[in-house]
Amino acid sequence: MVPDRPVLEVTDAELRDLRARLAGTRWPAPWPVTGWSAGTDPDELRRLVTYWAAGYDWRAHEAAINALPHHVADIAGTPVHYLRFDGEGPDALPIILTNGWPSSFLELTGFAQRLATPSEHGGRAADSFTVIVPSLPGFAFSPQRPSLTDPVQTHELWHLLMRDELGLARYGAHGTDLGAGITSRLAEAHPDALVGIHLTAIASPVAYDDESVTAQERAYLDSVTTWSTNEGAYQHQQNTRPVTLSYGLADSPTGLLAWLIEKYRAWSDCGGDLSSRFSDDFLLTQASLYWFTNTISTSFRPYYEYSEHVTRRVERVEVPTALALFPADLTLPPRSWAERTYNITRYTEMPRGGHFPAYEEPALLAPDLTDFFRPLR
Numbered sequence: 001m002v003p004d005r006p007v008l009e010v011t012d013a014e015l016r017d018l019r020a021r022l023a024g025t026r027w028p029a030p031w032p033v034t035g036w037s038a039g040t041d042p043d044e045l046r047r048l049v050t051y052w053a054a055g056y057d058w059r060a061h062e063a064a065i066n067a068l069p070h071h072v073a074d075i076a077g078t079p080v081h082y083l084r085f086d087g088e089g090p091d092a093l094p095i096i097l098t099n100g101w102p103s104s105f106l107e108l109t110g111f112a113q114r115l116a117t118p119s120e121h122g123g124r125a126a127d128s129f130t131v132i133v134p135s136l137p138g139f140a141f142s143p144q145r146p147s148l149t150d151p152v153q154t155h156e157l158w159h160l161l162m163r164d165e166l167g168l169a170r171y172g173a174h175g176t177d178l179g180a181g182i183t184s185r186l187a188e189a190h191p192d193a194l195v196g197i198h199l200t201a202i203a204s205p206v207a208y209d210d211e212s213v214t215a216q217e218r219a220y221l222d223s224v225t226t227w228s229t230n231e232g233a234y235q236h237q238q239n240t241r242p243v244t245l246s247y248g249l250a251d252s253p254t255g256l257l258a259w260l261i262e263k264y265r266a267w268s269d270c271g272g273d274l275s276s277r278f279s280d281d282f283l284l285t286q287a288s289l290y291w292f293t294n295t296i297s298t299s300f301r302p303y304y305e306y307s308e309h310v311t312r313r314v315e316r317v318e319v320p321t322a323l324a325l326f327p328a329d330l331t332l333p334p335r336s337w338a339e340r341t342y343n344i345t346r347y348t349e350m351p352r353g354g355h356f357p358a359y360e361e362p363a364l365l366a367p368d369l370t371d372f373f374r375p376l377r
Contacts, residue, residue, distance in 0.1 A: 006066040007081065007141050010292050015058060018253055018291060022053035025254040036265065036272070040258040044274065048261065049254050052284050061285045068109060070141075073165045076152040080134055080161055081141035083109065085116035087128035092116070093195070093377050094168040096132045096158055096186075100177020100201075101299060102260050103356060104289055105135045111358035114366050121363075127370045129172070134161065136178070138298030140289050145301075148310055154302075155186040163193060172373050174198040177330075177355065178302050184314045184342075187321070195376045196320040196345075198369045200357055202333055203314035205340040216334045224331050231266060231330070234259075238300045239307035246297030256296055257287045267355035269328035277360055314341060322346035322372040324365065328354030346372045 027042075035041050073080050083105060086092065095115065097108050112131040119125045137154055138144035145152070152160075162168045172195050175183030180201040187194045213221070228235070237245050249256045261274060261283055270277040290296045305311045321342040325332050327350065335347045348368050353361035 006062075007070045007072075008062055008065055008292065010058065010062060014292065018288075019053045021253050022049050025049060025252070036262075040262045045254070045258050045261070048257060048280060048284065051280055052253070052257070052287070056281065056284050058288060061281065061288070065106065065285075065289075072141075073161060075157045075160045075165065078137065078145055078150075078152070078157060079143055080137075080157055081105075082132055082134035082161065083112065084166075085112045085131040085133075087115075087130040088117045088119060089125040089128040091126070091377065092128040092130040093373060094132065094162065094166070094171035095129045095373070096134065096162055096171060096173050097358075098134070098158070098173070098175040098179030098182050099136070099139075099358075100175075100179050100355070101302070102263055102286070102290075103177070104140050104286060105133050106140075106285065106289060107356060107359050108133050111362045111366065114362055115369070118366070118370065121366070123366075123370065127374060129373075130168075132162065132166065132168075134158065136182075136299075136302075138301050139295055140293050144298040148301075148305060148308070153185070153311065155182050155189060158182065158186055159190050159193065169193065170195055172196050172198070172376070174369060176200045176357065181306075181311075181314065184317055185312060187317045187319045188314055191319050194319045196322065196373060197317070198322045198324065198372055199342075200324050200326065200329065201331070202323060202338045203341055204337075206313050206315050208340060214334075214336060217337050220332070220334055220337060227330060234263070235303065238303035240304075242300035242304050243297065246300065249296045250294060253287070253291050256290060257284075259296075260287055260290070264356070267328070267330060268360055269326065269352050269354040277354075277356075282359075317342045319343065320345045320372075320376060322348070322368070324348045324350060324357070324368050326350045326353035326355070326357050326361065326364075328352075329357075330355060 069084050071082050099108055112133050114121050115129040116131050118127050135142035162171050173183045173186055180199045183197050184203050187197045249259055264278055265274045268277045321344050323338050338344050350364050357365045
């Protein structure tokens with residue numbers, strides 16, 4: 001069903017409260033360091049906070065969000081919000097796109113429109129997709145799942161949405177980051193329904209013989225360890241004590257913004273210059289979505305659930321799988337490592353881009369996805 005009112009209606013009082021909190025930020029005592037070396041750059045953060053409080057036009061972005069093709073479905077007792085972009089061709093292939101963290105459905109909208117209407121971007125109508133972009137449970141407009149032990153995990157919600165709610169018996173799927181894990185579990189659980197999956201990250205093998213690891217794979221595993229040491233503090237916190245973190249981020253919009261933009265800078269192909277890849281308005285709209293829906297805390301649940309072994313591990317995916325790697329993303333597994341878990345039929349090393357490819361490099365991501373799915377239609 002389509003909501004009978006806008007999905008987001010921020011009151012004037014809520015907007016005033018946000019601006020007052022931003023203007024009244026209690027800034028920490030400065031350290032004798034510069035730039036981003038010890039965390040979020042204070043000068044960049046102050047600049048964005050000033051703009052968020054006094055210059056950023058939330059109402060314009062709210063109207064644009066509400067103008068999107070929103071739908072809400074009750075799936076196994078859980079409301080699931082999603083966008084639907086119908087393909088321009090008569091045989092458009094259904095596909096479900098799943099974002100990662102700290103992203104949202106909003107990051108995928110331009111990419112979804114490109115897939116639905118490829119003729120507007122130099123492509124063919126025959127390659128169009130009918131694109132479903134759901135909000136992950138606990139992100140933006142989908143409430144969190146009822147309990148930690150809820151047997152209907154997110155990948156099952158997606159299958160019930162596609163098959164039972166939308167009547168799409170055969171479909172494709174694409175996912176990044178957390179969304180890649182959900183997409184992998186979806187394909188593993190329902191191989192008869194998935195024509196193929198397109199990923200930018202993979203699940204590691206559940207088990208492997210250390211003696212079988214090649215030199216290239218060993219170098220990759222070493223790079224993962226290095227990344228975890230240098231960049232993984234957020235993940236450890238969200239895995240182990242997410243609720244403690246959530247008190248500060250749900251109460252302070254400045255703290256929330258600092259947590260988010262550090263990731264957008266570190267994980268994108270921006271060369272250290274955040275504004276080279278993301279406009280101020282894009283970053284502040286993402287932060288505003290988290291703020292006004294009060295979902296930063298619930299967005300941490302996938303990390304905790306995986307750490308606590310609530311989320312099932314991916315063992316083997318047999319459906320055709322494409323892996324597209326962007327050089328500034330978190331990890332870059334070699335094909336042989338991916339093939340330990342997946343039926344890899346396409347492996348692409350992109351010339352540029354990072355963790356947010358649907359926003360950073362849609363003109364690279366869309367053709368790769370389209371070419372992969374063309375023979376599977």
